[in-house]
Structure formats: C-alpha cells, structure tokens
Amino acid sequence: MSALGDRLRSLPTFPADLPTLDPSAVPDDPTALLLAWLDEAIATGERQANAMTLTTVDDEGRPANRTLIVKDVDDRGLHFSSSLGSRKAAHLAVRPYAGMMFFWRPLGRQLEVSGPVVALDADTSAADWRQRPSYDGRDNPDWQVWALQPARYEFLQATLDRRHVRVEYVRTGDGWRHTRLLPSEQPR
DSSP states (O other): OOHHHHHHHTSOOSOSSOOOOOGGGOOSSHHHHHHHHHHHHHHTTOTTTTEEEEEEEOTTSOEEEEEEEOOEEETTEEEEEEETTSHHHHHHHHOOEEEEEEEEGGGTEEEEEEEEEEEOOHHHHHHHHHTSTTOOSOOOTTEEEEEEOOSEEEEEEOOTTSOOEEEEEEEETTEEEEEEOTTSSOOO
C-alpha cells in the first residue's frame, strides 16, 4: 500500500457511540424514518444537516453530481431548487429522474433516495426565491423548485465493525415494501 493509502486507512472513523437501526422495527412509510433521521441530524448541531448530493443524468447517460440542500419534504416529495438555466435543469428536462444522497457523519448514517422529479408550481418557486439570503426584492422567473418523488429509499446505519445495517424501501403501487439488504448482515 502507498503512503497515502496508509494515511487514509489511519483516519478516524465514526464515533464509538452510534445509533442503531433495527430492520424489524422500521415504519411502514419511509418518509417517517427520513423525517426522524433528519430531525436527529439537525439535533447534532452539524451544519447543513439538510445537505445532500443530487445526481442527474444527461442525454448521453453521463451522471453529474452536486451538493444542494433539501428545502422541504411533503406529499409532493423532497424539494430542491435551482435556476432553469442550470445543468441540472437541462438534465431534468431530458430525463426527469434523480437520486439524492444524504450523509450524516456524526450519526454514521447515509440515506439514498431516487425517483422521478417534477417541477413544482410558480408560487412555490417564487416563495422559495423570496426566502433566499440574497433576495433583493426582485422576483426571478428563472427560479424553479422541483420535487423528487421517491420510488426507492436505502437507509444505512454504520457500525464500527463495518457490518452496516441497510434497509431498502421500494414503492409498490400505493404502498411500500421494505427489506434488509445483504451483504451487511453478519454471517450465519
């Protein structure tokens, strides 16, 4: 291994006192677990607990990632915003599907969410624009709020032995199916 490899391996990992995730006790609706985890991440005091990496794909199938913040979560989905002239807007115009990845280091938690994306109404976008720190009293018709409508969630709770607990939710009609994912289970 190289000196860099050795150095990277020696970096501290997660805190010794991590929360747990019991796959047999998760709620039927993954939004409830998302909101609980988000509340717990906010309670750690870590800055921008609402930050996530958004992944879109261009018309040639090439992914692009960027860090954004989730603006809201409601029955329309997980909200995020950007200019209509942005790369993400161009990608979503061609392929209205995206992924989000949250990472809450203090809790050893990761959450992946993916699904179709829809543009929300002009009033929602205008209200979001007016709440930006740089708002100067002028509206911005090029500002857009989208909602990712989850089709799949994967919750990962880290463990110090790296046998992380992973629970996947997949939308099935008007409900959800959830299962624990391998290979993070301990061998039997």
